[in-house]
Amino acid sequence: MPNRRDLSHVGVATTRQEQKERTRQAILAAALELTSEQGFAGLSLRQVAREVGFVPTAFYRHFDSMEQLGLALVEQSFVPLRHMLRDARRDPATYDDVISASAQVLHRVVLANRSRFVFIARERFGGVAAVRAAIRHELQLFVTDLTTDLERFAQLQHWSADDVQMAARLFVNLMVSTAERLVETPSEAVREQEQIVTDVTRQMRLIVIGFAGWRPR
Amino acid sequence: MPNRRDLSHVGVATTRQEQKERTRQAILAAALELTSEQGFAGLSLRQVAREVGFVPTAFYRHFDSMEQLGLALVEQSFVPLRHMLRDARRDPATYDDVISASAQVLHRVVLANRSRFVFIARERFGGVAAVRAAIRHELQLFVTDLTTDLERFAQLQHWSADDVQMAARLFVNLMVSTAERLVETPSEAVREQEQIVTDVTRQMRLIVIGFAGWRPR
DNA sequence: TTCGTGAGTGAACATGTGTGCACCGTAACA
DNA sequence: TGTTACGGTGCACACATGTTCACTCACGAA
Numbered sequence: 001m002p003n004r005r006d007l008s009h010v011g012v013a014t015t016r017q018e019q020k021e022r023t024r025q026a027i028l029a030a031a032l033e034l035t036s037e038q039g040f041a042g043l044s045l046r047q048v049a050r051e052v053g054f055v056p057t058a059f060y061r062h063f064d065s066m067e068q069l070g071l072a073l074v075e076q077s078f079v080p081l082r083h084m085l086r087d088a089r090r091d092p093a094t095y096d097d098v099i100s101a102s103a104q105v106l107h108r109v110v111l112a113n114r115s116r117f118v119f120i121a122r123e124r125f126g127g128v129a130a131v132r133a134a135i136r137h138e139l140q141l142f143v144t145d146l147t148t149d150l151e152r153f154a155q156l157q158h159w160s161a162d163d164v165q166m167a168a169r170l171f172v173n174l175m176v177s178t179a180e181r182l183v184e185t186p187s188e189a190v191r192e193q194e195q196i197v198t199d200v201t202r203q204m205r206l207i208v209i210g211f212a213g214w215r216p217r
Numbered sequence: 218m219p220n221r222r223d224l225s226h227v228g229v230a231t232t233r234q235e236q237k238e239r240t241r242q243a244i245l246a247a248a249l250e251l252t253s254e255q256g257f258a259g260l261s262l263r264q265v266a267r268e269v270g271f272v273p274t275a276f277y278r279h280f281d282s283m284e285q286l287g288l289a290l291v292e293q294s295f296v297p298l299r300h301m302l303r304d305a306r307r308d309p310a311t312y313d314d315v316i317s318a319s320a321q322v323l324h325r326v327v328l329a330n331r332s333r334f335v336f337i338a339r340e341r342f343g344g345v346a347a348v349r350a351a352i353r354h355e356l357q358l359f360v361t362d363l364t365t366d367l368e369r370f371a372q373l374q375h376w377s378a379d380d381v382q383m384a385a386r387l388f389v390n391l392m393v394s395t396a397e398r399l400v401e402t403p404s405e406a407v408r409e410q411e412q413i414v415t416d417v418t419r420q421m422r423l424i425v426i427g428f429a430g431w432r433p434r
Numbered sequence: 435t436t437c438g439t440g441a442g443t444g445a446a447c448a449t450g451t452g453t454g455c456a457c458c459g460t461a462a463c464a
Numbered sequence: 465t466g467t468t469a470c471g472g473t474g475c476a477c478a479c480a481t482g483t484t485c486a487c488t489c490a491c492g493a494a
Contacts, residue, residue, distance in 0.1 A: 016491055020441070039344025042258035044481060057483080058442045066482095122342040125335075125397065127256025136401065163419065170420045173394040174387075180342065184353065202380065203387045210427035233461050237471070261451065274453075275472050283452095 024062050026052050028076055031069055036118045040070055041127025070123070070131040077116035078138045084109045085142065089149065099208065103201040106175060107193070110182045121180045142172050155211050163216055167207070174203060241279050243269050245293055248286055253335045257287055258344025287340070287348040294333035295355045301326045302359065306366065316425065320418040323392060324410070327399045338397045359389050372428050380433055384424070391420060 030051035034043050045066055049056045063069045084105060092098075110117050124135045146168040150156055156164055178200045185192050247268035251260050262283055266273040280286045301322060309315075327334050341352045363385040367373055373381055395417045402409050 014491090016439095016441085019491095023441085037344075039256065039258040041256040042344045045483095046481060055443050056481090057444085057485095060483085061441055118342075122344075125339040125341075125401075126343070127259045127339075132401075166416045166419050167423070169416065170391075170423065173390065177390040177394060184342070184349075199383045199386060202383050206384065206387065206424060206427035206431060208427075209430040210423035210425075213426040213430060214423060231461090233469095233471080236461090240471085262453095263451065272473050273451090274455095274474090277453085278471055 020062075023052065027059070027062055027069070028073060031073060032077075032115050032119055035073070035122065036115050039126060040066075040073070040119070040123050040131065067128060067130050070128050071134055073119060074123070074131055074134040074138065077113075077119050080109055080113045080116065081142075085145065099204045100201045103178075103197050103204065106178060106200070107182065107197050110179050111187060114183060114187065117179050117183045121176075121183055139172060139176065142175075143168050146171055153211075158216065159214070160216050163214070167211070170207060171204070174200060174207075237279075240269065244276070244279055244286070245290060248290060249294075249332050249336055252290070252339065253332050256343060257283075257290070257336070257340050257348065284345060284347050287345050288351050290336060291340070291348055291351040291355065294330075294336050297326055297330045297333065298359075302362065316421045317418045320395075320414050320421065323395060323417070324399065324414050327396050328404060331400060331404065334396050334400045338393075338400055356389060356393065359392075360385050363388055370428075375433065376431070377433050380431070384428070387424060388421070391417065391424075 027048060031040075031043065031048050034047055034051060043066070045059050046056045048054075048069070049059055063072070088102065088105065120135060123131045124139075125132060143165065147165045150164050150168055156167070159167075178196060181196050182193065185196065187193065244265060248257075248260065248265050251264055251268060260283070262276050263273045265271075265286070266276055280289070305319065305322065337352060340348045341356075342349060360382065364382045367381050367385055373384070376384075395413060398413050399410065402413065404410065
């Protein structure tokens with residue numbers, strides 16, 4: 001029987017698969033860190049290995065290629081965003097406040113996961129086609145989810161399906177643009193960060209006002 | 218006296234600076250072409266040289282570094298967009314049609330300058346910091362220009378300066394997002410291209426409807 | 435206690451890279 | 465008609481890169 005208490009060093013409990021998972025996470029973290037400086041396309045396998053404390057060939061024990069790493073990073077980077085939207089749906093805020101609440105939640109999530117959002121923004125149109133496609137797919141999921149959410153709103157009940165999706169896309173675009181704006185503004189610039197939050201609040205409000213006056217054709 | 222008719226080969230009139238300008242343009246074109254496949258950060262000086270038909274060191278006769286090339290590409294890529302907006306201002310369309318006219322003009326300009334828009338979209342958050350900054354600056358110029366344009370609209374006369382700029386930013390975001398959408402949709406997919414145009418038309422209309430109901434705080 | 439599996443090693447390879455340097459040929463000037 | 469300035473060449477260098485292969489050695493099952 002294996003002795004799970006025979007630790008190789010202090011502190012970390014180490015079964016074999018735990019260790020593997022841990023270095024996998026280390027690879028993801030290192031790649032995210034390096035990508036935020038130079039972009040994923042300009043990232044080399046050897047750089048990742050060096051950052052992790054690897055020999056280059058050990059990389060292949062975890063990923064077949066850099067492209068696979070990129071896809072894993074997309075997956076990982078969208079997790080906080082998916083959670084944010086899931087929570088928002090689970091706990092439906094009062095109608096009037098939902099706008100400014102959303103803006104502030106977005107702000108908080110972006111700040112707490114800065115490097116992941118940098119990755120998404122940077123690689124959305126970056127050099128690796130497979131990564132681009134994966135990100136586009138994730139964003140499209142948001143559009144369809146939000147479309148079904150919007151269909152429940154009273155004001156939009158008589159809209160055509162096309163129009164509802166158009167509105168959903170407008171919101172998702174706004175979310176993406178805002179996340180990009182937040183990410184390209186240094187987090188110390190508190191004043192400008194707040195300006196972005198009030199901007200997106202007003203922009204959403206402007207759009208919602210538009211809802212009332214919209215007449216489907 | 219130099220003999221300008223003594224052409225080195227057929228066809229092209231060749232003064233020295235004309236020739237230099239021509240190869241400079243060739244470099245820009247080659248770089249744009251290659252960037253659309255792999256991103257500027259992953260583009261090497263030698264690749265550019267190979268594509269142009271150069272020896273690598275000749276590159277330095279035209280640009281100090283790849284970074285300088287990147288900045289020149291930004292400058293060049295924004296030209297059609299600047300012209301589009303200049304023309305739009307010069308020839309102010311009738312109020313009601315200005316929206317769908319703008320959408321179609323944007324569509325036309327993006328199609329005619331596809332590779333340039335790919336470059337902007339890709340490098341807006343790409344790996345080269347100086348290039349990112351240059352693109353952000355150009356887009357900020359659009360926001361301030363559009364802000365002064367919007368201030369002339371009757372409906373917005375009583376808005377605060379902040380609100381007008383917020384609205385301008387919403388429009389510029391929409392323009393950028395739409396250009397990105399157009400660019401990531403194959404130009405043969407006529408149906409989807411048209412969907413994008415009608416989407417942006419409706420989205421702008423939705424926002425303008427919001428203008429009417431907006432009450433500054 | 436034995437032993438296979440598999441994460442990580444280390445050397446080697448062919449190839450790509452940025453840049454320095456001496457060099458050429460000719461357009462543009464005196 | 466020289467003479468020069470300069471766009472482009474060719475070679476060299478010291479790197480960095482992806483991938484191969486045979487290897488170690490400890491976990492974890494028997």
